[in-house]
Amino acid sequence: MKMMYGMLMALTLPALYSIYAYRLQALLLILTGVISAVAAEAIYQKLTGQKVTVKDGSAAVTGLLLSLAVSISTPLYALGISAAFGIIVGKQLFGGVGRNLFNPAIFGRLFYLFAFPDSILPWRQPVDMTTAATPLEILREGGETPPVLDMFLGRIPGTIGEISALLLLVGVIYLIYKGYVRWRIPASIFGTVLVLSLVAGQNPLFHFFAGSLMLGACFMATDPMTSPRYPRGQIVFGIGIGLIIMAMRWWGWQTPGVYEFTEGTTFAIVVMNLFVPKLNSIFKPQRG
């Protein structure tokens, strides 16, 4: 429970910045995400005769994470349905916290991308709300990408919670300091992205701050219920996520029109979540 409230605390700054950047609509999205997730969990548990556990904060974390991972153009109903789907199908049907294979926020986001792909557009610039392309879209089109400093500080369009890499970084440093997240996972994701960017002759900082990498690597991939238990497994898990993200970013750019999404963080985490039981059994320390 402590960890979940720590997570909420760590996400407060990005959430406040999104409200500053996108005004009332961001606040409505955040409220919709959190209320839908908590309500879905409570209703499901009530209907199935289980003890209602929404006070543990895990559903609120799912709702907040999901709402921070959607575009400002997202209709509230699309977010509400996706949050409920993430909680019920991604968590409760597996048996609840600790038994779920997928991170419910990332599962909800996958459903959001699947069911409401048109609702992502248009991307909007923070504060002035003008329509704009994301840095990854600009890179795919071969245009001039925004300065890395703008990406770091949150002066670029993107999902409402991922625009400021700085504030996400502050949040994850707090979580690592508190011992709530497994640091090897984000470290190995960033390490893999760093190496692959350098090999491709691209700026690694651009890749760190673009798309959902920061939010996904620091807050979604690190979910203790759906990530490997043992250190070496965590490193393999992180490397796998980094490889898939970079492969999908490159693949997307090389086949424009075929693959319209420019970001692969959601897919990478969902795919690697599937390997967690195997990684836990392979890397389980031997006794004696």
Next chain:
Amino acid sequence: MSEFAVFRVLSLAVIMVVFGLVWFKVGTGRLIKEGVDESQARTRAKKQAVKYSIILGAFYMVLTLTGIFS
């Protein structure tokens, strides 16, 4: 919700439900053959059916989004 979204969600639901039911049926039969008590076999097969149909659903969404089914 657009027609496109409704169609996608329905296709996902149908795939998951049909796969889950088939898994449940086959799984129950297999467990009973192995000598497991019928009610226990049903419970175990149901858990497995739910798990694997959700995994299939995740794969279906990922593959659709990455253009494999388009």
